[in-house]
Amino acid sequence: MVQINTTNINILTLLSQEKFSLEELSLYLNLEKKSIYKNINSINSFLEDENLPLIEIKNAIYSIDLSKSQWANLFTRKDFITTDEIIDYLYLKFIHNGFINLEVEKELLSISRSSIIRYFNDVKKTLELNGSQYEYVVGKGLRLTYLSQVNKNIFSKKLIKFFIKCDFSLNHSIFIIDLIKDYNINKLLNNLYVIFKTLNIPTTHFIISFLCSLRICTEVFGGFNFRSDYDYTQFSDIENLIRLELKDYSAEYQTQIFYFIVSLNKDEINFEPTILEKAFKIIEEIKIDLNLKDLDSFLEKMLLKKICFSIFKYENHIFKVRNIITGEKEKTIINILENIFKKYDLNLFFCDKISIAQIIIKIVIEHNKGSLKNILLLFNEVILLDDKYLKESIYGHNQKFNICVEPTFFYKLNPKNYEGKYDLILSDEPSLNSKAIMVNSFNPIQIFLAIYNHVFNQATKHLVYE
Numbered sequence: 001m002v003q004i005n006t007t008n009i010n011i012l013t014l015l016s017q018e019k020f021s022l023e024e025l026s027l028y029l030n031l032e033k034k035s036i037y038k039n040i041n042s043i044n045s046f047l048e049d050e051n052l053p054l055i056e057i058k059n060a061i062y063s064i065d066l067s068k069s070q071w072a073n074l075f076t077r078k079d080f081i082t083t084d085e086i087i088d089y090l091y092l093k094f095i096h097n098g099f100i101n102l103e104v105e106k107e108l109l110s111i112s113r114s115s116i117i118r119y120f121n122d123v124k125k126t127l128e129l130n131g132s133q134y135e136y137v138v139g140k141g142l143r144l145t146y147l148s149q150v151n152k153n154i155f156s157k158k159l160i161k162f163f164i165k166c167d168f169s170l171n172h173s174i175f176i177i178d179l180i181k182d183y184n185i186n187k188l189l190n191n192l193y194v195i196f197k198t199l200n201i202p203t204t205h206f207i208i209s210f211l212c213s214l215r216i217c218t219e220v221f222g223g224f225n226f227r228s229d230y231d232y233t234q235f236s237d238i239e240n241l242i243r244l245e246l247k248d249y250s251a252e253y254q255t256q257i258f259y260f261i262v263s264l265n266k267d268e269i270n271f272e273p274t275i276l277e278k279a280f281k282i283i284e285e286i287k288i289d290l291n292l293k294d295l296d297s298f299l300e301k302m303l304l305k306k307i308c309f310s311i312f313k314y315e316n317h318i319f320k321v322r323n324i325i326t327g328e329k330e331k332t333i334i335n336i337l338e339n340i341f342k343k344y345d346l347n348l349f350f351c352d353k354i355s356i357a358q359i360i361i362k363i364v365i366e367h368n369k370g371s372l373k374n375i376l377l378l379f380n381e382v383i384l385l386d387d388k389y390l391k392e393s394i395y396g397h398n399q400k401f402n403i404c405v406e407p408t409f410f411y412k413l414n415p416k417n418y419e420g421k422y423d424l425i426l427s428d429e430p431s432l433n434s435k436a437i438m439v440n441s442f443n444p445i446q447i448f449l450a451i452y453n454h455v456f457n458q459a460t461k462h463l464v465y466e
Contacts, residue, residue: 003046003079004079004080005039006083006084007031007035007039008039009080010029010082010319011029011040011043012064013319014028014319014321015055015062015063016064016066016071018323019063020061020062020063020323021061022036022037022060022062024323025062027349027350028319028349028350040055047064052066052070053070076174078109081173081175085173085175085176086111087119087122087123088162089176089179090120090123091123091154091155091158092155092159092179093105093179094123094134094142094144095147095220096180096216096220098143099137099140099141099143100141100142102116102117102120102141102142126151126154130150130151130154131148131151132147132151133145152221153272155217155221156210156214156224157312159180159212159213159216160209160210160213160312161316161318162176163185163209163213164205164206164313165318165320180216185212185215187248188211188215188249189212191246192211195242195257198241199241199261199265201261201265203264204305204309206309206312207270210270211257211260214253214256218252218256219250219253223252223256224256226256226259226260226263230262230266232259232262235262235265238262238265239258242254242258242261267301269304269308271312275308275311275312276304278344279304279308279311282307282337282341282344283300283303286336286337289336290336290360290364290459290460291462292363292364292367295367299363299366302363303356303360306359310348310349310353310356311346311348313349314347314348314349319349321349321350322351324351324354324355324358329361329456330354330357330358330361332460333356333361334353334357335463336463337353361456364455364456364460365456365459367459368455369451369455371458372401372423372424372454372455373401373402374402374404374421374422374423374424375402375404375423375424375425375426376404376411376421376422376424377403377404377406377427377447378407378408378411378426378427378429379405379406379428379429380428380429401451408427408428411427424437426438426450437450437454438450
């Protein structure tokens with residue numbers, strides 16, 4: 001019988017979401033292609049023993065065709081647990097219960113005595129390094145005697161990681177599920193949905209996962225302090241709604257939720273300081289490289305949130321990924337990001353780099369489109385049926401540009417009449433001149449795509465790569 005290991009499980013976790021090339025698997029797993037190839041062979045031997053479909057390769061793309069029930073049966077097996085998940089489970093259980101018996105855990109996890117000691121040494125190292133204390137109770141196990149603030153934060157972070165994984169992957173620890181089963185998280189999710197829906201406050205999966213973890217943290221060690229210097233009396237509607245929807249939960253949890261949601265209402269960024277510090281460094285470098293000195297605060301916060309969540313995912317090995325098609329603009333921005341990450345010894349999953357690049361592209365265009373004011377559209381008069389419709393459609397998309405629509409014929413008569421009058425010329429006539437940008441259609445979407453491509457290219461033409 002072939003034994004499954006952490007790398008095998010991570011490969012299957014990725015393939016449960018998408019199809020990947022060997023290069024993409026190498027990027028996500030940070031492994032050499034030869035190692036991944038060997039692991040795929042090992043996985044296929046395991047799948048063959050289990051009478052399951054094998055991982056196949058077609059056109060250099062790896063995929064596996066399992067039904068939902070087959071995936072579920074795999075990922076609910078006791079032996080389908082990664083090293084990270086074992087360590088997270090032991091850490092969470094020790095802090096949650098305040099006590100742990102490694103002999104009992106060894107049997108529960110079906111691992112050897114040497115393995116449980118090795119895994120728990122990681123837990124002890126994290127606790128000791130951050131000032132927490134424990135003692136050995138003869139013949140019984142280990143008892144937690146003091147929990148530091150840093151370890152409280154790590155406890156919450158490991159729970160957030162678990163809840164995020166529950167959303168997208170079957171690969172989440174059945175042992176942690178058993179540990180927190182009495183908290184009735186599904187009911188809490190429904191209550192939180194009503195609160196955010198009623199208040200019309202935008203939220204993310206990270207925020208909801210944090211609030212679920214906060215429920216447990218409040219019971220275990222009292223939670224956290226989110227109170228700020230706001231005048232909370234002006235948020236009585238939020239407080240009343242929380243008291244109503246969360247009436248079955250402790251007053252302390254209700255209070256902490258209230259303070260936290262007020263901070264969201266004030267558009268605060270709720271990530272741990274170390275992640276925020278890294279994200280701020282990345283953004284400052286991006287602003288320098290792309291001349292975004294006076295970046296709009298709303299756009300900057302949008303980018304900051306995405307970078308923070310991407311860092312959290314990467315540092316906690318949360319393989320929530322998707323294949324995204326990349327174009328030249330994405331490649332341009334990713335080159336910038338790679339240089340920044342190298343400077344600060346950081347990294348992210350490839351799909352998050354692309355997502356961040358796409359946000360930056362939008363920001364660059366939004367930030368620089370004011371450089372265009374007067375735009376001339378030159379179309380063959382045979383195609384140009386109704387310039388009024390075209391101008392109104394374009395105006396409806398964006399009111400910042402002065403758009404002039406004319407037949408190409410007039411321009412050809414005397415190009416000098418147009419010199420210095422327009423910041424950009426678009427035309428469907430290939431032989432016009434080198435100053436005009438080609439468009440294939442007078443569809444407003446196509447026109448704006450050409451305009452924004454021009455804005456982006458002008459804003460990034462100064463970039464030089466090593």
